[in-house]
Amino acid sequence: MSPQPSAALPEEALRTAAVTALSTVRDPELDEPITDLGFVRKVTITGSAVTVRLRLPTSFCAPNFAYLMASDAMDALKSIPGIGETTVELDENVDSERINAGVAAGGGFANAFPDESDEELDALRRIFQAKAHLAAIERVAALMLRDYGMDVDEVNKLVLADLPEHPAVLALLNRRSDLGLPTGPLGSVFINEDGSRWQDRDVPLSLQLRFAKATRISIDGNAHFCRGLLRTRYPESEADQTTRKQDLVFTKTGKRSA
Amino acid sequence: MSGKRYRMYSKDGEDYFIVDAHVHMWDASDENQLNVHGAEFIECFYDYHRNLSPAEYVWEFKKYQKYSEETFMTDIFENGYADHAIFNPAALPAFYKEGFSRPLAADMAKRMPDKLTYNHHFDPRFGEDGIRRLREAAAEHDLKGVKVYTAEWKGDSRGYKMSDKITYEYLDVCQELGIKNIHVHKGPTIKPLDRDAFDVADIDHCATDYQGLNFIVEHVGLPRLEDFCWIATQESNVYGGLAVAIPFIHTRPRYWAQIIGELMYWLGEDKILFSSDYALWQPKWLIEKFVDFQIPEDLQGEYGTISVDQKKKILGLNAAALYPHIEVPEALQLKTPVGVS
Numbered sequence: 001m002s003p004q005p006s007a008a009l010p011e012e013a014l015r016t017a018a019v020t021a022l023s024t025v026r027d028p029e030l031d032e033p034i035t036d037l038g039f040v041r042k043v044t045i046t047g048s049a050v051t052v053r054l055r056l057p058t059s060f061c062a063p064n065f066a067y068l069m070a071s072d073a074m075d076a077l078k079s080i081p082g083i084g085e086t087t088v089e090l091d092e093n094v095d096s097e098r099i100n101a102g103v104a105a106g107g108g109f110a111n112a113f114p115d116e117s118d119e120e121l122d123a124l125r126r127i128f129q130a131k132a133h134l135a136a137i138e139r140v141a142a143l144m145l146r147d148y149g150m151d152v153d154e155v156n157k158l159v160l161a162d163l164p165e166h167p168a169v170l171a172l173l174n175r176r177s178d179l180g181l182p183t184g185p186l187g188s189v190f191i192n193e194d195g196s197r198w199q200d201r202d203v204p205l206s207l208q209l210r211f212a213k214a215t216r217i218s219i220d221g222n223a224h225f226c227r228g229l230l231r232t233r234y235p236e237s238e239a240d241q242t243t244r245k246q247d248l249v250f251t252k253t254g255k256r257s258a
Numbered sequence: 259m260s261g262k263r264y265r266m267y268s269k270d271g272e273d274y275f276i277v278d279a280h281v282h283m284w285d286a287s288d289e290n291q292l293n294v295h296g297a298e299f300i301e302c303f304y305d306y307h308r309n310l311s312p313a314e315y316v317w318e319f320k321k322y323q324k325y326s327e328e329t330f331m332t333d334i335f336e337n338g339y340a341d342h343a344i345f346n347p348a349a350l351p352a353f354y355k356e357g358f359s360r361p362l363a364a365d366m367a368k369r370m371p372d373k374l375t376y377n378h379h380f381d382p383r384f385g386e387d388g389i390r391r392l393r394e395a396a397a398e399h400d401l402k403g404v405k406v407y408t409a410e411w412k413g414d415s416r417g418y419k420m421s422d423k424i425t426y427e428y429l430d431v432c433q434e435l436g437i438k439n440i441h442v443h444k445g446p447t448i449k450p451l452d453r454d455a456f457d458v459a460d461i462d463h464c465a466t467d468y469q470g471l472n473f474i475v476e477h478v479g480l481p482r483l484e485d486f487c488w489i490a491t492q493e494s495n496v497y498g499g500l501a502v503a504i505p506f507i508h509t510r511p512r513y514w515a516q517i518i519g520e521l522m523y524w525l526g527e528d529k530i531l532f533s534s535d536y537a538l539w540q541p542k543w544l545i546e547k548f549v550d551f552q553i554p555e556d557l558q559g560e561y562g563t564i565s566v567d568q569k570k571k572i573l574g575l576n577a578a579a580l581y582p583h584i585e586v587p588e589a590l591q592l593k594t595p596v597g598v599s
Binding site: 029057058059060094115131210211214215218220222224225228229233 | 295301305306308310482483484487509510513516517520523524
């Protein structure tokens, strides 16, 4: 072992790299980075070693979601060039021990929870990526309806190239990437998570959009509830939480309004 | 308490008949905790309570763990305006020695049948033995409803589904015995089973297969509001209980406006039931704020407004329609009864 690991990455640079890596980890249910939510409790740097402690809003937060975030955090950290020993620990969950041991061993969810399967966890992630995608469609559709005076049928005819430069559109493209959906200019806006079009379903477009809206409200509401519970449980977390990006009010051109 | 037969809530010349459709008499005291999860569970409940209640309604933790019958009666009926309240107990034998909900609730309902209805609970994983106990409880308490908690722990199992064969055996018994109202906990708290304990898809199955029963989805399926709404529109016997949702009226009124707006759109005004989930939240402020509530102007384009009659249904008349033994005085009825709108 090299006696001067700090020569490779000074402590502050490593900390910045670690936080940047953690900001790519999302809570799949709330569709937000764990850093914005205040779920990262502490990042400790010792030489080239990084230890991250996570906290969640209740001790009963579902172990499958908790495992998913903890192992995603581990993967993100390990991708940092030159990083040494990496530890991710979830604090004060009913299954902390199993989750932490499982993430450390790196053997997958099924190894930590023998009654469960990795496929189930993948399926769970996909369900919530699909919900996040649906909510992102609704935000874009709402923008086109509200600011561009379109109706649902007109939005249905839009392709991605027709959309304005806007944070809601960027967010939609990211959700499409997550699901492996096309992000090229000719892709339709109203599509399902399997790539099929809304218009091919036997449900009126307006009702599908209405369902997308309920999905968006549900996700946003959960996010606020969980953020609030985290602050109640860990008052110091308030300082770490940032405004939910989906809540920011943007003008038609995508500029943040005062 | 006043000498009036009916407590009601009166505001701006309107009288509201109040049914609190989900209340608890629990014991989460240190002495009753079976293990660390008993402590974690009540701490989690306490965080819900602290997080969403107005500051003046927040209790000390000790009181929150276990409160007296007198406290309950004062909060629900004297301060809380209720004409009737329904116990929806949770057993949680994996966490509490004598169970989370106290047997006292059934005793109170026996002593004060005009004020309180006791719903029992079942867990289909108890098999034949559980069915026998359900029959005994039905005979003893003249049950009109039950509470089921599908994410409850039992041994290695962390839950079951309403569509499971074992559950259907219990629902058969409910149908046979006239236990018509099945309150299903679908919402936050308690570590969920395998994939997604909040998934409400199982309700779709049991509601279709048991047309003679009513399924009241507690906490309106939060955090899966959209899935619940979607299912509830297809099934005429699915209802939504507002526990956990309605407290947002204080901390996040705009979010609450969207929730109730969505529920009115998808379920309609006859399918929504007020409940405080006491002692999670005090009914007094929930009722006062809901009666004063209106959809914010900028959201009225999509949701419209909520009328006095609609509030009357949600606050009591809808629950009374599901529990016909709850008598609503003629003067507090609507000209157009529940179910005819």
